[in-house]
Amino acid sequence: MWVIKGLRKGIITTKYPDEKPTKDEVPEIGVPVHRHGDIKAASGVCPTDAISEALDFYKCIFCQRCEDYGFEMTGNVEIAEVNRKLPFSGSVHIFLVDAGSCNACNRELDMLTNPYYDLHRLGFFFTPTPRHADIMFVIGKVTDRMVEPMLKAYEAMPEPKIVVAAGSCATSGGIFGNEGVDRYINVDAKISGCPPSPIGLLYGLLKTYRRR
């Protein structure tokens, strides 16, 4: 019966990254972009001080308050930067360290393995042990008790290894603080969002190994 159900449903996997994501796949508001009006008036209203001359995407938490001050919600979720890539391009294993997140980033990572996004077709896998891992994925604002487990997990990983910080809490402290994960450990890649959309996570992860 499951076979018939699966055949009837057909293929629902997104064609990203070969094609741009459609509006049905990313219906959320995405990052805001300044269109008109005085940007100085908007800088007082942002709760994480993300607005100075432009919007700092890594601090934005999607509270939508700047919408009344000339910002437009673009629907763009692909914001990531990578400083150091992995020297290979396939079979990348990811180890997740949750350093104090609110559980929304964890749920978005769980959604990456569902049939709509299917992380495995792009060569990424989750591993339960740091000994097999190439990427350490950190989410959440680092709490006192999680500093030591996070550093020990990093030490247990063999070279080559990189650290990816995802979400506004990990990259910049977000609404909970002023500093991200880079206070404790060198961060090689950052992905923005609160929480980062699955398409945004795929965009960031693909940058860590392919030429983009």
Add this chain to the structure above:
Amino acid sequence: MIIEITESELLSYAKNKKYSLTACFPKKDKEVYVWTDYTSGSIEFVMTGSPDIDINRTPSQTLGLSGQFALPPEANIGEIRPVLHALSGNYNAYCKECPDDVFKLHYGPVSSGLWESGAFHILSYGERILNVAPDLGYKHRAIEKKICGMNVKDALLLIERLCGTFSVAYSNAFCSAVEENIPERAEAIRIIALELERIYNHIHAIQRLATAASQSVAASQFSALEEDVLRLNAKFFRHRYLFGLNIPGGVRKDINTKVLLGRIIDIKREFDKLVELLITSTIFIDRLHNTAILNVEDIIRLDTIGIPARASGVGKDVRSFNSIYTDTPFRVAVEEYGDALSRMMVRNSVEIIKFFAENLPQTELKTDVDASGFLYGRSEAPPGDILTALEVENGIIKWAGIRPPSTINYPAFAVAIEGNIFTDFSFGIESFGLSFADSDR
């Protein structure tokens, strides 16, 4: 609204089975105990100096399997209400000594099986689990302290992100504490969002149970259905997890309910077909049946709330005290048996969405908020109910106390999993639907 009482009066509250211990907040150098009567909905806040809890004496007597438990006549409040140690953040009280031939495992905090950072101390004799003690607090971000000194509008941003998957329940509880009478259309939109959140959390729980049983095809189908609901949230409420929906006084933007209703009914039809296929698999049902049983005496002794209480026959649901739910199809769903299968089956939401979406009143969306004094608000998150207590002066928060549902239900899980085998650990914990970010605040 906080009454000062003596310690003997506190003990008489504790011995009265009508009252459930809902919360225990520190306030200056005293403690506020909150007692709820779940049949009438009344709630009482009492304050006393911290009683002398003899921690070394409590664990093995109070947290045994039911039937082996007898209270000494001069028991203190930590022994009559064992959930008090969890509410005070003192999880060491649940640890037992490890005899020589028993295996002790510290499971966590960085472990892939739990997907979050939290730990358990597990004592087991071979495969048989003898005792489990939660070791929580790894994700403590001190949110209650952070919102003191903020105004209500800014504090709501942190409350939403206390636990992102229960964000509507938390912001509903917080907003209903500081508001008085908000427009009916805003209330109805909030209830629709609350039930959508319940739906996607419920589908996630079933997907985790199917994954634990290695039913990969069923797990993928449920995971795709959960993604459908999240995309629905993004399309109609602008954010996949419904952040930014509530503001103190109402909701931020309006929604189009006709299209929303059509899509929800399609999702419900698909969900019913998938559950029907799943429960024909006797392998799956066998893993859930008779796993992690909680009977009614355990529920009452541990003051358990939410899904595990309703799955064992005790109908605790704070939505039944909210007058907006009268004349709607809402009923408190209750099962009898109390095992993981009952906890999977006891959930219902789509009729409520249908009622509110079809009868959406035509009023404005927001009103002004002028709050002060001692306030409280309650709402029903997917695993259980939330209590938010605030002291507000001129719009600035002076003191806050938040009691998450997972704090009360983790000790119930620890009692339920005793006597089961190691491989059934994941079935037990996924059927409760709890979260470490939630219990650590």
